[in-house]
Amino acid sequence: MHISIGVRRILGALNRKRFCNSIRIPKMNRARSPVILLGMSAAQTSNESVSCRQRHDGVVVSNRKVCREHFELTVRLTPRLRGRFASTAPGQFIQIGCRPPADAMDINSLCGDEFEITPETWPSLQQPEMKQRLALLRRPFSLSGRWDDEQGTCIQIVQRVVGTGTQWLSKLNTGDPVDLIGPLGNTFTLPQERKLALLVGGGVGLPPMFYLSQACAKAGWDAVGFVGAMTADLLAVTWAKEAKPDALGTPVQSVQEFANVNFPAVVTTDDGSMGLKGRITDGLVRYLDSLTDEQLNQAVLYTCGPHVMMHAVAKLADRYGIPCQACLEQAMACGMGTCQSCIVKIEEDNNPHGTLEDGRNWRYKLACTDGPVFDSTDVIW
Ligand SMILES: Cc1cc2nc3c(=O)[nH]c(=O)nc-3n(C[C@H](O)[C@H](O)[C@H](O)COP(=O)(O)OP(=O)(O)OC[C@H]3O[C@@H](n4cnc5c(N)ncnc54)[C@H](O)[C@@H]3O)c2cc1C
């Protein structure tokens, strides 16, 4: 019975409630200089801009297999009375229901009868939620793209199949319904005095870098993508016809997602099956070493991917004196500040409650609402 009530409450809350969204700007940008905010849709510049995250229904436009374990999912959001999808920017994410949408599913039969328990409806472990392999909580995915036209909004994610929910997503066909909540989280920002973005995406950290590259192009920045995986068949990219990844780590327009906006990329694989053999940071170090002091002064590092990779990138940022924004894809349940499951240790001045050995103060923040993007120097790695 407890499971049934819990499930029902969670589903009800996540499906029905409207939550106000507050986008916060990372400390680096607040403290130092004006930033270019990365709004990507027409809605952001208009007064009718929607500032609340909401539940949206959508229909699958395409679900393309990109490599061995990754799928690129494009969803057209169905216009709702509640309004269109709020403006979005790179770094933000959505929570997708990785199961038949509530409207298409008989919630009562899934959850059982909550309150009216009779001898016939006495709860047991035979209830449908125990028998089906369903991802009951929504799953978070970074936006890899978004565009608006007369018919509404399309959003895109690239997802790696790792478990129940992503497996379900990978089976979606064109025309299938999905529902999601978004947009969620804060955004990457482009400091105004710089002009060169180094976009370092490892594994499932790549999608937000694609979206960010579009924002960089719009803002008139230069950018170089850094793409890494263990083997070539795990690289979630589309290969450009014109150029192949360079085995010495020279940036070339070999990754179509970056080449679309005329940016080159450095590709690395651990086993050397594509591009430079080594880790993503090996390619990054080679590139950073090739820059002049003037170019280094223009650079900003943006990173998303495995924790250890981002930590290594943060150390390089420190070594080369470059600001760095890291997107922490901490495991999440609610995605909107309720469950406290996504805490990260973040440096905070004047907080006497948490003090590190080196005297720095810190406190727990939530990756879903305070982040997922943080100044890498603020993260207690
Ligand atoms: C803000 C954010 C953005 C994300 N963006 C993307 C994206 O663009 N593309 C993408 O493929 N994935 C992304 N992820 C990760 C994605 O949410 C998980 O892979 C997904 O929830 C797994 O769901 P599942 O039901 O398939 O797996 P489950 O059955 O729930 O779990 C399968 C395995 O994956 C592990 N796992 C689940 N979530 C995470 C996580 N966040 N980090 C590390 N391990 C995890 C579990 O511990 C378990 O071992 C993002 C996560 C966050 C928090």
Ligand code: FES
């Ligand atoms: S995921 Fe629930 S508080 Fe962050």
